[in-house]
Amino acid sequence: MMSANKVGERMISERQLRILEAIISDFIDTAQPVGSRTISKKYPLGISSATIRNEMADLEELGYLQQPHTSAGRIPSDLGYRLYVDSLVNVHTIGYEEKEVIQSLLRSRIIEANDLAKQAAKLLAEFTGLVAIVAIPKFNKCKLGNLKLVKVSDSRVLLIMVTDTGIVKNIQLGISNTDQFILDRVSDTMLNHLSGETIENIDMRSILKIKDKLLNYGDFVDYLIPILRDALKSLNGTEHHTEGLSQLLTIQEFSNPEKARAIFDFLKNPENLEKLVEGSPVNQLSIKIGSEIGLDALDECSVITSAYKVDGKTDGRVIVLGPKRMDYGNVVSIVNYISNTLSDVFSGITL
Amino acid sequence: MMSANKVGERMISERQLRILEAIISDFIDTAQPVGSRTISKKYPLGISSATIRNEMADLEELGYLQQPHTSAGRIPSDLGYRLYVDSLVNVHTIGYEEKEVIQSLLRSRIIEANDLAKQAAKLLAEFTGLVAIVAIPKFNKCKLGNLKLVKVSDSRVLLIMVTDTGIVKNIQLGISNTDQFILDRVSDTMLNHLSGETIENIDMRSILKIKDKLLNYGDFVDYLIPILRDALKSLNGTEHHTEGLSQLLTIQEFSNPEKARAIFDFLKNPENLEKLVEGSPVNQLSIKIGSEIGLDALDECSVITSAYKVDGKTDGRVIVLGPKRMDYGNVVSIVNYISNTLSDVFSGITL
DNA sequence: AATTAGCACTCGATCATGATGAGTGCTAAT
């Protein structure tokens, strides 16, 4: 809670702030427009409903509140939520039990990058009751740690790449009539020369160098190179894991099937998820409210994002999406904790 | 369309059959209880609404129709749908364009088993407008074609197995302090002895035999064996790909958020999907209607399943779930076509 | 004997009506 002078934009009194806080808290609980009488009775501000009415009128004029219709109570505007989030919300501390659960599930040994992201998304969805999305670090920006070519069928070869942080990626290549012995020789040589290289930096130049070392298999390498180039290009997409969608249906704001479906369809499209990620800052936690998101489909939502880092560099994203009327303090603490844990796990920090 | 005598259970006239057909067709279109006048006007049966009323009363007595309330039209009962599906539906032939799209998307070279299943589910969902689930063949029952151990980090090794039909599976094993050279030796030896073996048949006996061949690395093999056994056990689950969930929300029957959510949550649980698969016959196409499914959560649904085969043996499943009021003829033709295409693709038949 | 026209009847859906009450804004008293 802060004093009035800290609020920059417009003059707003301490008392108005308290009233705004009470209204938003109440609205988050009840989803009903909040009236002056409710505030004066439920919250010990020591002022009458009439005074509150006057202040509410002012708050509406300043743009922090809205009135659905003449004789209804007030609901927060996006600007009101913004003020609430910036100055009024106090971030919870996440409970010990929750920490335990998160640690044990995200630090399980046999976990793969995709499984890890999925698990993290599940935890987020469970603890927030909202939609959670976890984007994996771009594989592209990791360093190559290991590499194998494995024959799958007469016409297909599997390229397996492992980053130095232990993320695995498979790509199938259409290559016919080869045998595992040659594949082993080629992949060993490639690994010797490319190990430690950032994957997006593996270009034709470095691949061509390898060709010199593999004179015996020159033909095969000629054949492999264009296929490999295409395959590497395909890696610049980010993978997303979404969980908790069905929980939206229980939330008043989205109980209308059309609205729910609009959001479902929006989130199903990876390009849209990319937009969500792009719009969020790399460093700190970000909260966007309604129109601030800048996407029509999410006008009724708030989005909380956080970036997590792998070895201080490559980053993935953690996203929680819900109604504007969400428990920001709680969600922020969970997003923070899971985001930090992911940073640690992906960076190989074993606690 | 069949003659009256072919209908077993109870005496039902040819005319009653036609009326039933008309009622169900109309109900499938409109989702509204169908009245006698509607039938006599829309369908050229050459009989008056009064006669139809009498027949409808009989059909209700026989259990094929239901009346939501006294002065409403009739809707089909599960038994009515059953009769409709068994004797009245004529299966469409799938169009040339659709075939082209399906073939081109499912026969793309660079596709992996999971991607293939996902793609198939997407196609099903798109062409039916309903929920589609594709279960991958149990990896367990395929034959081993290739095998590699790849070092991922200091504490983890990736076990890659490829079936003779080209399905790939990764498992991460927690194994510390080893190097790629040893892993290569061990995996080569394992492959030599296990190639062609059905994966679920790889038991301790066959693994122990390998140990004899790897005396130099005895300690490592001792360490590996229990880990490997656990890993192989984890393979007997089936993986499912679900698509088209959000489309449910546009269907009248599921526009109630609670009903929709119940189905969403049901389908999210892999065990429940397993139940759906288990309950369906191995050979032909199966249609289950409402209570026939035997699962409370799906009382308002119909489920169409088909098994597809890999090399005539191992099988996956194709499932479409929608309201009882679905276009059976259309859905059946699509399920059949995609199921057959999957059989071919997984069996390596290249057309 | 089967079909159908006709009619009374049922009952959900729709709509206008009025009462209720939560909530407001304004004014005047404190």
Place this chain on the structure above:
DNA sequence: ATTAGCACTCATCATGATCGAGTGCTAATT
């Protein structure tokens, strides 16, 4: 500056009237 008081607004809800789609039954028709 605060607040009590009051007229006013408007969503919500219950009521009742009306409408019409649909039925079942009976009697007339083929």
